[in-house]
Amino acid sequence: MTSPRRGRPRTTGIDDALRAAVHELLAESGYQKSTVDMIAARAGVGKAAVYRRWRSKAELVFAAVVHDESLPPPPETGSLRGDVAGVLAVIQSSLDGPAAASALPGLLADVRADAELAERFGAQFVGRQRDYLVRMLDRAVARGELAARPDPAAVHAILLGTVFAWLHMLREPAPAGFADRLAGPLTAALRELA
Amino acid sequence: MTSPRRGRPRTTGIDDALRAAVHELLAESGYQKSTVDMIAARAGVGKAAVYRRWRSKAELVFAAVVHDESLPPPPETGSLRGDVAGVLAVIQSSLDGPAAASALPGLLADVRADAELAERFGAQFVGRQRDYLVRMLDRAVARGELAARPDPAAVHAILLGTVFAWLHMLREPAPAGFADRLAGPLTAALRELA
């Protein structure tokens, strides 16, 4: 049912080469110093190939850093505390990679400045995480661990915000067992929210 | 004791005019679109007057948005839960003004990119809040509400991060009673941290 697609198809691998180049350069130089020209050159690609795929540097980096596979659904552990630990680990990994870490603040700023991009960011990054959370909470309700499902936005703010603040505002390195150490206290907060 | 200061003295009011201009422009246009030229022009001031006072745009905005008076010590309420609500309210007010709200993500990005500025930001913004928290926790220990003082960094991450994520990552407007609604759950988290 797909339309027959006329014209030269996109060269396979350019998307990946660009995403890889973004990761490398973010880790080496950070967001602001990674220019689109450098990214394209590193990927062995013209700048037009970049802007054919994404409308701006912010979109490119967003796509490279928050792409689909990077957010595997956290495992179902059978307990709310275990599920929270899993979600925290996923959030941590998505905020703390060498690329994501240097990209996020700059990205957040650029996203903020472009309403149309903010929309997409919300739908993709926030929305996907939110879905995991809702399912996690519903399972806890079904198990009887929670009397009622608390406001998912509040849960989201607590889990995502704690990790983000730790890494990007307080700028402390994540200690070993970071996610696990926070799982208990934050689970207690969720119970009180209900 | 001050040296007699030769030459034309600094025009009084320039600092305030600039701070006011920053607030106005941040609210109107956001951080990235508020250029230093615009800020100086709005304040009726030359650009040199800006750079004589602050070393960069980030410092200027930081000084304007996180200025001293904006962080009054939260009140001592006599209970941990009450104190937490007070701290949350202070944090909220410092993240949610019309100026602060649009400045923070961009500011965070610029701070991240400049190590020397990160230092100062840490000392001033983070450090001051941290002091309040430590005193708050010590009072709770003294009252017997907490068996031991939990890691202040973790407490800080939970309180600051939750508010920041709500406002700037999930981009939800703060509902009425926002701080109060979160105080209970987050206090529960603190107790578990201890």
Add this chain to the structure above:
Amino acid sequence: MTSPRRGRPRTTGIDDALRAAVHELLAESGYQKSTVDMIAARAGVGKAAVYRRWRSKAELVFAAVVHDESLPPPPETGSLRGDVAGVLAVIQSSLDGPAAASALPGLLADVRADAELAERFGAQFVGRQRDYLVRMLDRAVARGELAARPDPAAVHAILLGTVFAWLHMLREPAPAGFADRLAGPLTAALRELA
């Protein structure tokens, strides 16, 4: 005796469609703003069909504007003055069409920048006109109107240059009887050249 040419033969009409599209777009937008993509689209043709026929935009436009039929040999009038008027009229018509007029300066610039193309331009556009001129001068010599044949390059410069400068450097519209009005004076110049 031409080799039998395997494969799909060129679609008849594409050459003409492209030439027509070039004329239209030159008249509408001028040389620099007429992009190859636009020309191909206007002709209902892919860009490859263009570059299979001509090596560059300059060649395409050159072929469309200076095509063979546009330079019919000027009539033999029996007098030098009459022949000069005829040549001037041909030159005028080849420089003053709606397409040629907007193409020429840009074309000249691109031709200048590409030595290989300059060669071809010289051979085709300049050479053909030069042949007419030489024949015209030889007839005048045979009739006794000229004592000796003047340098054809100088004659060419005077006739072609006067028309070109009028139209493209001074940018005055050609008045009625333009060629005829100049024929007398320029013929006088030729006589002095001999």
Add this chain to the structure above:
Amino acid sequence: MTSPRRGRPRTTGIDDALRAAVHELLAESGYQKSTVDMIAARAGVGKAAVYRRWRSKAELVFAAVVHDESLPPPPETGSLRGDVAGVLAVIQSSLDGPAAASALPGLLADVRADAELAERFGAQFVGRQRDYLVRMLDRAVARGELAARPDPAAVHAILLGTVFAWLHMLREPAPAGFADRLAGPLTAALRELA
């Protein structure tokens, strides 16, 4: 009477450095290959300094190649033929320098494409030459060499066009005594125009 001019004045020498850089690069690489970045770099100047002075590459080159001193008024020789030779020499020198030669076709094309620039070009380059011509013709009329003043535009076309075509359309090198060799024939043409 000039207003006191506030702010930092234009650095003296930047205009000249840019003009010199344009001349060098035109001679080395031609118009199209002389990029604005290269010109600015060669002059040791930022690109902004260029665009603060001129609106486009075409204007910059125009100003550099057709600047005021480059067109000294031709001498008054006391005879029409001598004056024509002088004008031809000036025209030749303004079309045949190493810079002007490579710039002119590209410049003409860009000027053609920008109506606002065409205006200025006409007023400055064409207008100044026209003034010389009118004075030259009036002197000839006063001396009795011409019965009436011929149309200055036609005179202009003949003199300017012949030189331009020789150099830039026929692409022949100017032989020694070029201006002098043409002066006689073209003067004859002027007499017939009257």
Add this chain to the structure above:
DNA sequence: AGATAAACGAGACGGTACGTCCAGTCTTAAG
């Protein structure tokens, strides 16, 4: 009839230049 070979429309590709914008620095004349 089937295979071969070239041309076709569409459009992605690398490369390169343009003109715009802004941060942070520097220079002037005035106070």
Add this chain to the structure above:
DNA sequence: CTTAAGACTGGACGTACCGTCTCGTTTATCT
């Protein structure tokens, strides 16, 4: 010595266009 005005360097951004290449498809000729 500070001020307002504004020019300066440097460098990134996003746009545009050229000439090339690659699809899937069509059309003629050769086997």
